[in-house]
Every structure is written in C-alpha cells, then in structure tokens.
Amino acid sequence: MQSLAEAERTAGRRLALVPTMGALHEGHLALVREAQKHADCVTVSIFVNPTQFSPDEDFEAYPRDLQADTLKLEGIADAVFAPTAEEMYPFGVPPYFSMNIRNLNRHLCGAFREGHFEGVATVVAKLFLACRPHVAVFGKKDAQQLVIIRRMAEELGFGIKIIGHSIVREADGLALSSRNQYLNPEERRQAVVLSESLREAKAAIERGERDADTLRKQIQSHIKTQPLAEVQYAEIVDSETLQPVKVLKTGQYLVALAVFVGETRLIDNTTLYLEEPTA
Numbered sequence: 001m002q003s004l005a006e007a008e009r010t011a012g013r014r015l016a017l018v019p020t021m022g023a024l025h026e027g028h029l030a031l032v033r034e035a036q037k038h039a040d041c042v043t044v045s046i047f048v049n050p051t052q053f054s055p056d057e058d059f060e061a062y063p064r065d066l067q068a069d070t071l072k073l074e075g076i077a078d079a080v081f082a083p084t085a086e087e088m089y090p091f092g093v094p095p096y097f098s099m100n101i102r103n104l105n106r107h108l109c110g111a112f113r114e115g116h117f118e119g120v121a122t123v124v125a126k127l128f129l130a131c132r133p134h135v136a137v138f139g140k141k142d143a144q145q146l147v148i149i150r151r152m153a154e155e156l157g158f159g160i161k162i163i164g165h166s167i168v169r170e171a172d173g174l175a176l177s178s179r180n181q182y183l184n185p186e187e188r189r190q191a192v193v194l195s196e197s198l199r200e201a202k203a204a205i206e207r208g209e210r211d212a213d214t215l216r217k218q219i220q221s222h223i224k225t226q227p228l229a230e231v232q233y234a235e236i237v238d239s240e241t242l243q244p245v246k247v248l249k250t251g252q253y254l255v256a257l258a259v260f261v262g263e264t265r266l267i268d269n270t271t272l273y274l275e276e277p278t279a
C-alpha cells in the first residue's frame with residue numbers, strides 16, 4: 001500500500017482515504033463520492049479493527065463480505081486496502097494512544113466503550129501511515145470519532161485534511177449503519193425513534209428551549225415510547241470540546257445518543273448552531 005501511495009504521489013496525484021470496517025452501504029459510498037471531489041485517487045480501507053471492540057462487543061459477529069464490498073466500490077474507488085489483523089498488528093495489540101485524548105473521549109460513546117477511541121485513533125494513525133493520503137473522509141454519524149481524529153491528525157502533524165460528511169439516512173430517518181442488519185423487522189420499525197427524538201429536540205430548541213436537562217429528559221421519554229428501545233446516553237455537548245452543557249447559549253452543539261434496540265446498539269446525532277439573537 002505504501003509503495004502504491006508513494007508512486008501515486010510521485011506522479012503528482014492527490015490521494016484520498018476513506019477508512020471503513022466494510023459491510024458497505026450507501027453511507028460509506030457517499031463518503032467515497034465525496035473523496036473523489038478532493039482527490040485523483042481514492043483508497044477505501046476495509047478493516048474490522050479488533051482494538052476498538054471490547055470483549056463484550058460484536059467483533060466476531062460484525063458483518064464481513066469483502067467480495068460484495070469490492071464490487072460496490074467498482075468504478076468509484078481506485079484501490080481497496082484490506083489488511084489482516086496480523087499485518088496491522090504484527091506485535092499484538094499496540095499500546096499507543098492509551099491516554100485520555102484531551103478529554104474528548106470522556107463523554108458520549110467514550111464513557112461507555114472503554115478503550116474504543118484509543119483503538120480507533122491507533123488504527124486510523126496506522127491507516128494514514130500506510131495509505132499516505134492528502135485528505136481523509138469520515139462520516140458525521142460518528143461525530144465523536146470525527147472530532148478525535150481531527151485533533152489527532154492536527155496534534156501529530158499528519159498534514160492530512162480531514163473532511164466530515166453529513167449523515168446518510170433511510171427514507172424514514174434511520175441513519176444507515178452496518179449494524180442495522182442485526183435488526184429484526186419489529187426492531188427496525190422501532191429504530192426510527194432515534195432520529196425522531198433528535199428532530200423533536202431540534203424543534204424544541206427552535207421554539208426556545210435552552211435547558212439541556214429538560215431536552216435530555218424529552219429525548220429519553222420519547223425513546224421510551226418504543227418498548228424495544230433503551231437509551232444508553234442522550235447528551236448535549238459543545239461540538240468542539242465534546243463537554244456537556246447545562247444551558248444552551250450562542251454556539252454550536254451536538255445532540256448525540258446511543259440506544260439499544262433489542263440487542264443492537266445504534267448511535268445518531270444532530271448538530272445545531274445557535275446564533276446571536278438579532279435585534
């Protein structure tokens with residue numbers, strides 16, 4: 001991969017990377033199309049990264065179909081980088097990034113998935129070193145991941161432009177996810193409650209609600225209307241520091257949630273900007 005990337009760079013071409021764990025859907029393909037706009041050569045990495053799963057998570061069950069994924073990428077990506085775990089981690093699990101990444105992993109998913117973002121930061125750093133891109137595209141669906149990767153790329157001076165792409169959704173609002181495959185028809189029906197509750201929260205804010213606790217409770221009680229759905233967290237944080245806020249003022253906020261629908265953990269979020277009120 002490095003020699004391919006090096007040859008492309010020497011030929012003066014701009015390289016883009018779209019890191020994924022495979023089981024590709026339209027959300028991933030939208031990222032690939034976005035990458036095309038910024039580069040001459042788009043690489044998609046497909047790697048179910050063991051270091052970002054904790055022992056009780058779905059690493060083994062995670063859907064894998066490299067052949068189908070490669071077919072989906074035909075005509076839109078120039079290279080697929082699908083290393084094995086042994087190639088990525090020849091010395092076993094690496095100890096890198098075992099720090100608290102400037103508190104960015106303290107809340108939201110970071111509070112519930114111990115070691116997850118350290119695993120993500122490590123694998124993305126390694127993918128950057130292997131694929132040597134000028135730009136990399138990530139989805140805003142994993143909003144905390146995007147903020148952490150952006151910070152890591154800046155702090156370590158990778159010189160890679162990080163692009164965030166908006167969330168791609170099903171017609172009823174459910175954010176596309178490889179994990180949606182786990183849902184049975186009834187769970188799939190109830191899963192719409194994630195995006196619905198975010199839309200309601202946004203509407204409440206537009207009507208003037210500024211108390212984060214009230215908004216959180218509204219989201220939680222909306223989600224409770226679906227018997228198979230159980231909230232893991234519903235948070236309103238500053239979109240840059242990812243620290244919870246009590247009262248919304250002027251600024252940019254992230255309303256983010258993780259919800260179990262049956263056994264399946266789904267995440268979703270929305271960003272909102274509150275401007276200075278005009279006189």
Ligand code: AMP
Pocket residue numbers: 019020021022027028031137138139140141142165166167168169175176177178
């Ligand atoms: P994953 O394969 O789930 O690790 O995701 C790979 C990339 O695709 C990440 O940057 C995700 O944020 C992004 N992604 C996954 N689902 C969506 C979606 N529905 N809309 C936009 N980006 C997505």
